[in-house]
Amino acid sequence: MQYLIADVGGTNTRVALAHDGILQIDSIQRYRNADQLGVAEILIDYLHTHAAGTHPSAVCIDVAGPVGEAQGQLTNLDWTVTTDQLCKASGAQRGAIINDMQAQGLALSHLPAEAFRSVIKGTAQSGNRIVVNVGTGFNSAVVLGDGPKLTVPGSETGHVNLPVPSPEIFELHQYLAGRFGFASAEEVLSGRGLSHVYAFLAKHSSSEALASSQHIIENLDNDPLAVKSIAILLEVFGCVCGNLALTHLPFGGIYLVGGVAQALADHYPGSPFHSAFAAKGRFSEFMSQFSVHLV
Structure with a gap:
């Protein structure tokens, strides 16, 4: 059977075909959402332009946002499907x-071992897992079970309160609350979040244009504020991942995904991510059981 599948993120949509449950790698096409009207229009264009004559028996998409009965709404894009x-x-x-x-x-269970890069090596070897995404937005999901029978409840983790593990991040919290009315974790742990941290450190007013996350990362060699912005984001990231670890006890590991998480691949070693992840008071030693991997 032929299936039409799509991953609809906040910035890009990737569309592909699958045959009898196997992804057809050479069928993958990416669309920039800013250039499109919506998901339906993307699928129509894909079938017309890249898969003429294909008649899928079923279509399945994932969306970066809450999903209700037979409907999904993107959090960071005004699309409903x-x-x-x-x-x-x-x-x-x-x-x-x-x-x-x-x-x-x-x-997760379908990825080869070489798809994972170790960030923190924990002592536990198996159990439930967590996927944590830092990209256009921030979210996580706990993966319950192992093998072919998995349960993955939905979540909107990005919209919980921003934790404040240090006085400096408390000041960042106050800055974000003043600017947006509420300081959520996603306002730091995302592409725009890195821009918000940089603006906070640079003491920019809300009327000034934000530096893009790409610009910040590209200027790490010559901009001390860029270096500090990365450090603060990683401190918050480690704190949040540690909170999620204690909430869900993912002895099978925590898996980091998303464009921003990957862009920071070379910055995890020796960063505040590690200390913030483990800084849980009398449970700090307990945290050594959890592994963190970059996908």
């Missing part, structure tokens, strides 16, 4: 929508 729209656009008889973090969690 329904299964009816998916079926109409693709001609498929069946349609399904899941949260993107649920998709990431379900995919």
